[in-house]
Amino acid sequence: GAGVSQTPSNKVTEKGKYVELRCDPISGHTALYWYRQSLGQGPEFLIYFQGTGAADDSGLPNDRFFAVRPEGSVSTLKIQRTERGDSAVYLCASSLGGRIWTEAFFGQGTRLTVV
């Protein structure tokens, strides 16, 4: 596709369940980012991949959160034992990557609601 695609667009889950959120970046983009956005707030950094490896995972709030990008393209954000406080919009972005900054393109987000 032409842009960053995130699925599902909405996810409602019960407290304690496991969820996976998927991100399909723009083809050829080596850098991929996950952010989380609560209502009325700006996006909050979670993790950044350069290729297959996590270059910076300092934003992951705790060990219930984990993300993978096994082939350097699609990424999955995994949340175990979900809590109501995990409810937010999870945004994925991708960019060309490399040493020089290039524009990041965001997906439309996955709205996660934990009930």
Next chain:
Amino acid sequence: SQKIEQNSEALNIQEGKTATLTCNYTNYSPAYLQWYRQDPGRGPVFLLLIRENEKEKRKERLKVTFDTTLKQSLFHITASQPADSATYLCALAAGGSGNTGKLIFGQGTTLQVKP
């Protein structure tokens, strides 16, 4: 701690006027600062980047200034139109110069342009 602040109150202006949004930061020495637009239910869209050695940058009706002494950026939209109504986010690269995926966002300012 590092902090970015934008006017939390919505900005309401009349069509044709210039909108000015403010972004202040503390405990940072960013190499560059970015501005994004976000519409409801959508991911942020990149608008402009300004580097620490640039005082001002323009793109069509948009103008950004960056004062590293005041630790402030101003974002101007001239000849505003109702279609400019959105939330505008400023963001700093947390890791200094170079390509870092870790952007720190402000909470955003909502602009409403009335016809």
